[in-house]
Ligand SMILES: Nc1nc2c(ncn2[C@@H]2O[C@H](COP(=O)(O)OP(=O)(O)OP(=O)(O)O)[C@@H](O)[C@H]2O)c(=O)[nH]1
């Protein structure tokens with residue numbers, strides 16, 4: 423597998439993973455059984471996330487689950503999608519050399535979205551239940567490209583896809599060029615929940631996935647007796663700040 427460092431502002435990749443909601447914050451299933459699904463159409467996942475009615479499935483991690491959702495991470499190359507996923511899944515940080523995702527990662531559906539791989543990513547949007555859209559707070563171009571990503575999402579993803587905007591790498595305070603307020607403003611404009619994250623320190627990483635999982639679970643269960651889950655409110659309540667002075 424040939425891997426190389428790519429410039430920060432190049433269009434990026436889209437790791438995808440399944441969220442087993444039986445264990446909302448648990449390990450991420452591969453969805454592809456750990457094997458490389460190849461560059462063909464993305465594997466189908468039912469819209470309501472139900473895989474086998476009345477029968478639990480076994481994920482590649484060995485956990486049983488009866489509902490699984492397809493979640494994709496999208497955004498420019500180098501914003502930290504793979505690192506965010508690894509942080510959530512393994513609790514580790516991939517420091518050092520930037521190994522850009524090329525094609526599809528064998529561990530999970532880690533599809534690359536550098537311009538030349540974009541058509542592969544488009545196939546994956548189709549049955550995604552949720553999208554985490556990332557930019558890098560130290561890279562202005564990655565923030566400016568968010569609107570283009572949203573246009574692409576509206577074109578290829580399902581209308582009811584759960585969407586969240588994440589400003590990653592907030593641990594890099596010296597290099598920060600995108601203010602938290604800028605992210606908040608953009609998110610408000612598009613009506614999507616927003617939080618800042620760090621794959622390096624783990625700030626808000628579990629929360630981002632947990633919030634998405636809660637929203638998807640509530641949507642799929644549709645229990646009229648339960649109060650409606652409000653993703654925006656949940657995020658606002660639970661989110662942690664990166665600096666010293668804001669909660
Ligand atoms: N300081 C800091 N560096 C990060 C963070 N997340 C990722 N990085 C670094 O940013 C670089 C790119 O991270 P990746 O996760 O590979 O980026 P990507 O979005 O998957 O890139 P593509 O696969 O090319 O689309 C790596 O050198 C990481 O170590 C973070 O939260 N903080």
Ligand SMILES: [Mg+2]
Pocket residue numbers: 435437503504505521522523
């Ligand atoms: Mg990657």
